[in-house]
Amino acid sequence: MSVRTRDSLGGRAAIVGIGATEFSKDSGRSELRLAVESVRAALADAGLTPADVDGLVTFTMDTSPEITVAQACGMGELSFFSRVHYGGGAACATVQQAALAVAAGVAEVVVCYRAFNERSGRRFGSGVRHREPSAEGTALGWTLPFGLLTPASWVAMAAQRYLYTYGLTPEDAFGPVAVTARRHAAVNPAAYFHDRPITRADHAASRWIAEPLRLLDCCQETDGGQALVVTSVERARDLPQPPAVVTAAAQGAGRAQEQMTSFYRDDLTGLPEMSVVARQLWRGSGLAPADIDVGILYDHFTPFVLMQLEEFGFCAPGEAPGFVAEDRLPLNTHGGQLGEAYLHGMNGVAEAVRQLRGTSVNQVPGAARTLVTAGTGVPTSGLVLTRDGATD
Amino acid sequence: MDDELHARLKAYEGRPAAVAGTGRDPVNAPMIRHWCEATGDRNPAYTGPGAIAPPTMLQAWIMGGLSGHEGRAQAYDELLSLLDEAGCTSVVATDCEQEYLRPLRPGDEVAFDTVIESVSQRKTTKLGTGYFVTTRTDVRVAEELVGTHRFRILKYAPRTHAPSGQASSARASSGHASSGPAPNEYVPSEHAPTPTGREEKAQGRQEAPRRPRPVVNRDNAGFWEGVRRHRLLVQRCTGCDTLRFPWLPGCNACGSPEWDTVEADGEGTVFSYVVMHHPPFPAFSPPYAIGLIELAEGVRIISNVVDVPYDKVRIGMPVELEFRSYDDEDGELVLPVFRPRAGEVAA
Structure with a gap:
C-alpha cells in the first residue's frame, strides 16, 4: 500500500497454516532445526506439503537461510525468497512480502518463518558494546560510550518522555499492559508464563531494569520457531482451515527514522513509523478502530503498546493507560511476548489467525477482524487479517 | 555470563x-x-x-x-x-x-x-x-x-568500578577517537609475557575496565575529531541552514549534500533520561543516568549527566557541556558530558 494511495493487495492472499515449536528457555537443538520443525508444522496445519512450497520469507536477522530450510524440509525449486530487515519490525512484513508474491503470481505457496535460540544463545537483552563502523553501526555508536547499551534503555528514553508529557507514573501507565498480557498467558498452555498471572502490585514491586522500566515491563527471552503459510484466497478456500485473509498489509518508516534510537526527532511520545502503518491499514481495509475485534500489538516493552493504541486511533494521546486498564479492546490474547513467548512478533500473527478460526485459548466470540503489528521503535509493519467475507 | x-x-x-x-x-x-x-x-x-x-x-x-x-x-x-x-x-x-x-x-x-x-x-x-x-x-x-x-x-x-572520569578542561587534548570497535583481543603470539615474567607481571596490570568506544567512520570522524579538541561540532546544511545531529552526509530537510559545522556553545537542557540498573557492564557502575540533551542550538545528543546524583536528574534540568577524559585499558577516551548548569541547582 502506498503511503499516498490505496493499493490493490487487500483480499488477494490468506494465511492458511500456522505452526510453531514449543517455546522454551533452552531448546536443545539448532536454530535451523527449529525453523524446519515450525515450517513443517505450519504446512501440516495448512494441509499442504513441502512439495507445494515455492516461496520462503524470513528476517534478515534469521540465521537459517531459505535455501537451507528448503533443503532440510524436502522442498524443491523456489521462485521467490526474500528477507525483511529491522529486527521484529519484519514480522508482519514477511506476510506482506508473501502476499505480494502470491498476488503477482511470482509464487503460489509462500512460507514465512522465524526461529532462534534467543534465550540460550545470543540474548538481545544482554546489550551491545561495540558495532562495526558501517552506517548502521555508527547510528548506534552515538549512545554506546555513554552506557546506553540495551533495548530496554533505548525504549526507556521515550517512555520517560511519555510519562512526563502526560503526567503519569510508570506504575499506572505501564502496569495494566503487563497485567493484561500475563492474565491471558495464564490460561495459555503454550505460554511460558502459563498459570502465572501477576497483579498491579507485582508489577510495581518488580525491580528496575532501566528506569522508568521495571522487570515486568520487559518481555521475556525465548528459544523457538514460528511459521506461517500464505497462498491465494482462491486456493485457501479449498484447504482445510478457514482462511485468515490479508485484508491490508503495510510497512512504515518515519522521517528521521532510526533503529531503536530515534531520539533526535519530534517529541518522543509516539511512534511515527506506526502512524505510517496505521494510515495505510485503515485506508486499505476500509476499517476503523471500532471495527477491530482483537488487537495483537507488539509488546517487547509495555510503553510502546500504549503508543501504538494511540497511533492507531483507538484512543487519544495519553489515554492508552486507561484504555488498557478498562479492557476496552481484547489485547494480545495469547499473552503477548510478555507472557507467551518472544518470537519477534511472529507468534502474534499466529494468534490473530487462531482468533479468526475460533481456536484461541482466549477466544473473542465471533472475532472476524484483527489487527496485528510488528516491532516497535524500529521501521515496522502491520496487518489487518479478517475472516473470509468479513469485510465484504 | x-x-x-x-x-x-x-x-x-x-x-x-x-x-x-x-x-x-x-x-x-x-x-x-x-x-x-x-x-x-x-x-x-x-x-x-x-x-x-x-x-x-x-x-x-x-x-x-x-x-x-x-x-x-x-x-x-x-x-x-x-x-x-x-x-x-x-x-x-x-x-x-x-x-x-x-x-x-x-x-x-x-x-x-x-x-x-x-x-x-x-x-x-x-x-x-x-x-x-x-x-x-x-x-x-x-x-x-x-x-x-x-x-x-x-x-x-x-x-x-565507579566510572573513573576526571575533569580535563585544563588538560592538553591528547585523546584519540578510536576508529571503531577494537575488541580487546588477546594475541598469544604477539603480546605474551616472556616465560620468565608470567603471572606476577600479568597480575600487576590493574587497569580500569574499558568503556565502549564511539563508532567512527568517514561520515562522522569530524565530530569525534572535534571532541578530541574539546569542541562539540554540529553539522549545518549550507543549502538551507538546518542544523543536524547525528552526523550524516546529507540534509533530511532539503537533501543537500553540502554542509559545514558550527560549534555548540555548550548550553542545553535534559530532554529525557534513563537510569540504568541492569544488566551491569564493565566501566559503568549502576545505577547511573544517561540524558538525551537538547542543545541550545536545537539538536539533541545522548550523553551522561554528571556531578548530580542519578536520582536527581530531571527533564528540563539546565545543563552545560564539559569534556572529560576516561582513562582505561585502551588508553584515553574523551567524551562530551553534561553537568548541571552553574548557579542552577537541581530540584
Whole structure:
C-alpha cells in the first residue's frame, strides 16, 4: 500500500497454516532445526506439503537461510525468497512480502518463518558494546560510550518522555499492559508464563531494569520457531482451515527514522513509523478502530503498546493507560511476548489467525477482524487479517 | 555470563587457533645475544661456535611482532568474540608451560600450529569472573617437533568500578577517537609475557575496565575529531541552514549534500533520561543516568549527566557541556558530558 494511495493487495492472499515449536528457555537443538520443525508444522496445519512450497520469507536477522530450510524440509525449486530487515519490525512484513508474491503470481505457496535460540544463545537483552563502523553501526555508536547499551534503555528514553508529557507514573501507565498480557498467558498452555498471572502490585514491586522500566515491563527471552503459510484466497478456500485473509498489509518508516534510537526527532511520545502503518491499514481495509475485534500489538516493552493504541486511533494521546486498564479492546490474547513467548512478533500473527478460526485459548466470540503489528521503535509493519467475507 | 556459555565455549576445544604459522626470522645469533643481555644469562652454551638458543626463547621465534600476526584461525577469533559478547572483555595471561624436545640453533626455520586445548568452567578470581583458555602450540623445524608451548589466559569480566572520569578542561587534548570497535583481543603470539615474567607481571596490570568506544567512520570522524579538541561540532546544511545531529552526509530537510559545522556553545537542557540498573557492564557502575540533551542550538545528543546524583536528574534540568577524559585499558577516551548548569541547582 502506498503511503499516498490505496493499493490493490487487500483480499488477494490468506494465511492458511500456522505452526510453531514449543517455546522454551533452552531448546536443545539448532536454530535451523527449529525453523524446519515450525515450517513443517505450519504446512501440516495448512494441509499442504513441502512439495507445494515455492516461496520462503524470513528476517534478515534469521540465521537459517531459505535455501537451507528448503533443503532440510524436502522442498524443491523456489521462485521467490526474500528477507525483511529491522529486527521484529519484519514480522508482519514477511506476510506482506508473501502476499505480494502470491498476488503477482511470482509464487503460489509462500512460507514465512522465524526461529532462534534467543534465550540460550545470543540474548538481545544482554546489550551491545561495540558495532562495526558501517552506517548502521555508527547510528548506534552515538549512545554506546555513554552506557546506553540495551533495548530496554533505548525504549526507556521515550517512555520517560511519555510519562512526563502526560503526567503519569510508570506504575499506572505501564502496569495494566503487563497485567493484561500475563492474565491471558495464564490460561495459555503454550505460554511460558502459563498459570502465572501477576497483579498491579507485582508489577510495581518488580525491580528496575532501566528506569522508568521495571522487570515486568520487559518481555521475556525465548528459544523457538514460528511459521506461517500464505497462498491465494482462491486456493485457501479449498484447504482445510478457514482462511485468515490479508485484508491490508503495510510497512512504515518515519522521517528521521532510526533503529531503536530515534531520539533526535519530534517529541518522543509516539511512534511515527506506526502512524505510517496505521494510515495505510485503515485506508486499505476500509476499517476503523471500532471495527477491530482483537488487537495483537507488539509488546517487547509495555510503553510502546500504549503508543501504538494511540497511533492507531483507538484512543487519544495519553489515554492508552486507561484504555488498557478498562479492557476496552481484547489485547494480545495469547499473552503477548510478555507472557507467551518472544518470537519477534511472529507468534502474534499466529494468534490473530487462531482468533479468526475460533481456536484461541482466549477466544473473542465471533472475532472476524484483527489487527496485528510488528516491532516497535524500529521501521515496522502491520496487518489487518479478517475472516473470509468479513469485510465484504 | 550464563552457564550455557560454557557449553558453547567447550565446542571450540580441539579447533585450531593458528594454522601453518612460520617464524618471522630464522633462529639467529643477534636475537639470542639481545635475549641473554636482557635476562643477564651468561651461560656459555648460548655463544660461540655451536651455540644453541636459550630454550626459554621458544616463543620468541614464533611471535608476530608489532606489525601483526598471520595464520590465525577463525575459530579462535570466534571464541574470543563469544567471550567479549558475554562481557568477558578483559584478558590477562596467567601462565605458560613449555617442553623442549631438542635445542634450537642459528639457522633453524621454525613452523608452528596452535590448537585451542581447553576452556575452563567459569571461574571467579580477584580480577573478575571469566574463563581460562589454554592453547598449545607445536613448534617444528623441517617437520620435526622441537618444542611445545602451552599458554593460558583468563578472559574475564572485570569487577565493576565507579566510572573513573576526571575533569580535563585544563588538560592538553591528547585523546584519540578510536576508529571503531577494537575488541580487546588477546594475541598469544604477539603480546605474551616472556616465560620468565608470567603471572606476577600479568597480575600487576590493574587497569580500569574499558568503556565502549564511539563508532567512527568517514561520515562522522569530524565530530569525534572535534571532541578530541574539546569542541562539540554540529553539522549545518549550507543549502538551507538546518542544523543536524547525528552526523550524516546529507540534509533530511532539503537533501543537500553540502554542509559545514558550527560549534555548540555548550548550553542545553535534559530532554529525557534513563537510569540504568541492569544488566551491569564493565566501566559503568549502576545505577547511573544517561540524558538525551537538547542543545541550545536545537539538536539533541545522548550523553551522561554528571556531578548530580542519578536520582536527581530531571527533564528540563539546565545543563552545560564539559569534556572529560576516561582513562582505561585502551588508553584515553574523551567524551562530551553534561553537568548541571552553574548557579542552577537541581530540584
